[in-house]
Amino acid sequence: MSVLIYAETEGGKVKKVAFEVASYGKAVADQMGCEVVAVSYNASDADVLGNYGITKVMNIACEGNFDAKIYASGIQQAAEQIGAKVVVVSSSADSRYLTPLVAVGLSAGYATNVVSAPSSLAPFTVKRSVFTNKAFTTSEISSDIKIIGVSNNAFGSIENSVSCTVEAFEADLASSTVTVESVDKATDKVTIADAEVVVSGGRGLKGPENWHMIEDLAAVLGAATACSKPVSDMGWRPHSEHVGQTGKPVASNLYIAIGVSGAIQHLAGINSSKVKVVINSDPEAPFFKAADYGIVGDAFEVVPQLIEKLKAFKAQA
Amino acid sequence: MIIQPKRINRNKKDMKILVCISHVPDTTSKINFVESDTKFDTNGVQYIINPNDEFGLTRAMWFKEKDGAEVDVINVGGAETESTLRKALAIGADTAIRVNTEALEASQVAQEIVAVIQSGGYDLIIAGRESIDYNGGMVPGMIAAMIDASYVNNCVSLEINGDKATAVREIDGGKETVTTSLPLIIGGQKGLVEESDLKIPNMRGIMMARKKPLNVIEPIGAATKAVNINYEKPAPKGEVKLVDAENIDELINLLHNEANVI
Numbered sequence A: 001m002s003v004l005i006y007a008e009t010e011g012g013k014v015k016k017v018a019f020e021v022a023s024y025g026k027a028v029a030d031q032m033g034c035e036v037v038a039v040s041y042n043a044s045d046a047d048v049l050g051n052y053g054i055t056k057v058m059n060i061a062c063e064g065n066f067d068a069k070i071y072a073s074g075i076q077q078a079a080e081q082i083g084a085k086v087v088v089v090s091s092s093a094d095s096r097y098l099t100p101l102v103a104v105g106l107s108a109g110y111a112t113n114v115v116s117a118p119s120s121l122a123p124f125t126v127k128r129s130v131f132t133n134k135a136f137t138t139s140e141i142s143s144d145i146k147i148i149g150v151s152n153n154a155f156g157s158i159e160n161s162v163s164c165t166v167e168a169f170e171a172d173l174a175s176s177t178v179t180v181e182s183v184d185k186a187t188d189k190v191t192i193a194d195a196e197v198v199v200s201g202g203r204g205l206k207g208p209e210n211w212h213m214i215e216d217l218a219a220v221l222g223a224a225t226a227c228s229k230p231v232s233d234m235g236w237r238p239h240s241e242h243v244g245q246t247g248k249p250v251a252s253n254l255y256i257a258i259g260v261s262g263a264i265q266h267l268a269g270i271n272s273s274k275v276k277v278v279i280n281s282d283p284e285a286p287f288f289k290a291a292d293y294g295i296v297g298d299a300f301e302v303v304p305q306l307i308e309k310l311k312a313f314k315a316q317a
Numbered sequence B: 001m002i003i004q005p006k007r008i009n010r011n012k013k014d015m016k017i018l019v020c021i022s023h024v025p026d027t028t029s030k031i032n033f034v035e036s037d038t039k040f041d042t043n044g045v046q047y048i049i050n051p052n053d054e055f056g057l058t059r060a061m062w063f064k065e066k067d068g069a070e071v072d073v074i075n076v077g078g079a080e081t082e083s084t085l086r087k088a089l090a091i092g093a094d095t096a097i098r099v100n101t102e103a104l105e106a107s108q109v110a111q112e113i114v115a116v117i118q119s120g121g122y123d124l125i126i127a128g129r130e131s132i133d134y135n136g137g138m139v140p141g142m143i144a145a146m147i148d149a150s151y152v153n154n155c156v157s158l159e160i161n162g163d164k165a166t167a168v169r170e171i172d173g174g175k176e177t178v179t180t181s182l183p184l185i186i187g188g189q190k191g192l193v194e195e196s197d198l199k200i201p202n203m204r205g206i207m208m209a210r211k212k213p214l215n216v217i218e219p220i221g222a223a224t225k226a227v228n229i230n231y232e233k234p235a236p237k238g239e240v241k242l243v244d245a246e247n248i249d250e251l252i253n254l255l256h257n258e259a260n261v262i
Ligand SMILES: Cc1cc2nc3c(=O)[nH]c(=O)nc-3n(C[C@H](O)[C@H](O)[C@H](O)COP(=O)(O)OP(=O)(O)OC[C@H]3O[C@@H](n4cnc5c(N)ncnc54)[C@H](O)[C@@H]3O)c2cc1C
Pocket: A201, A202, A203, A204, A205, A227, A228, A229, A230, A231, A242, A243, A244, A245, A246, A247, A258, A259, A260, A261, A262, A263, A264, A265, A266, A269, A279, A280, A281, A282, A285, A297, A298, A299, A300, B027, B051
């Protein structure tokens, strides 16, 4: 009996999101009284997972681009090899792509958007967010093997230093029918999925020519940029920045919304961000009901000042 | 067990498409629960085609218009979902299939849909990236694994040429273009078509939809593996702290010292 976590890597390095997944796996393993093992692909620094309670990493060497079917097959075999009863994954686009395949392969029940450690082991129950963060449910997983997709930033990374061995795992990887032709990814930009801070702009910014304010503010904070749906529909910003119920979910530590009214569909997608700040000229904007901090004011006056003051604050910090 | 879908080598114009339709509460719905918080309160709730599926359905219509494809839509659910299926027929689908059982969770739904796929001989199965109600994001991937078909999730563009498909997948921080072969399953979303391309059923479509087949079939009775046992709403939020627009230092101070986020 053991717990397996899938530690994602990027360019051979373990991604930060894996630390939260590891912390979750460690918590479940402690509840069950067993060890927690990680499986990763092409990790060169896998022993960092020892800081989060992982005692063993099974590292699979696999050339080429990420492929859901191939990656799923290795994770499944790692789970079988160690007799994992619980498999923990993140909520990244890649994890959400491959995990349903692992679930079928292991005949496992899979719960996504899980926000806390299991509330009970027998029956096995977890709390997860549903209705795009408008509610929570307790789900009971009845299969022998259980898969948990941890909601970003819901559990947090908990340091727990143990000695960690990294082994090469020779999996019999599947062959795929999907070939990657090209990848178009801005490597210098923080992604909404990984960001601690997200700065988002709405229709109140009047036009794409004013987005330098959003970008400059994001740059000072090391933040990702996002937008409301109409902003992406009008082509002011790319679709990939559209957040909300029908766009990307945001679960950052800080979400700053500028000139966004706070429609129910927008709020649904950003509700699980920890701290929300709104800057809006209309004191009646619904966003003020959802936010933690707010400034009633004209973005064109407030934001440039905020950028300057933050620069000064960062310089002295 | 892996069941290979029957794919008869067809001409392009005979492509058979299945669009999976999830029947979900309108995005403005108030979310409440009844029966000691064990059931979703449907009182006063308007149901719609899951937005991700609506993009996929419109994309399927384009294949039909351009290449003459046949488009079926499917829902696993009770009789109450038929209005949603009729809307899909009014938008232009040819046949609707309702698997007559309450949808309890993804692996059950996927197995029920697979049973239909086995007899249907579909070349392309279009599902959504996720349903906006339970946010599972699992059904298309599970179907793909069960029938061992090609699978592209977060699909924002799809072109088909004979047996080959070119798709664009949204990844964290960018996009990836892939090529693959049919039979194919996608988890689709906005981008497959744009908002402004969505088809609104017109009077003629609605009239025609009444005459189109809506076949109700009995479930295979697939088992569930993970079910929701009860629900709760998030704790009410405290009041917003307003900071004067002239006093931005105070905002920075609060974010640094009180919220600890910068
Ligand atoms: C099915 C469906 C799904 C949807 N899904 C989403 C979704 O996923 N995400 C999403 O975002 N929306 C979604 N929407 C749209 C949503 O209902 C709102 O229309 C949208 O969020 C509004 O965008 P906005 O706040 O940018 O624009 P507006 O509502 O136009 O708000 C602009 C705001 O800017 C403020 N403002 C104006 N000038 C200034 C200034 N100078 N300084 C400061 N503030 C200013 C105004 O007071 C106003 O509050 C969906 C709608 C539907 C029907």
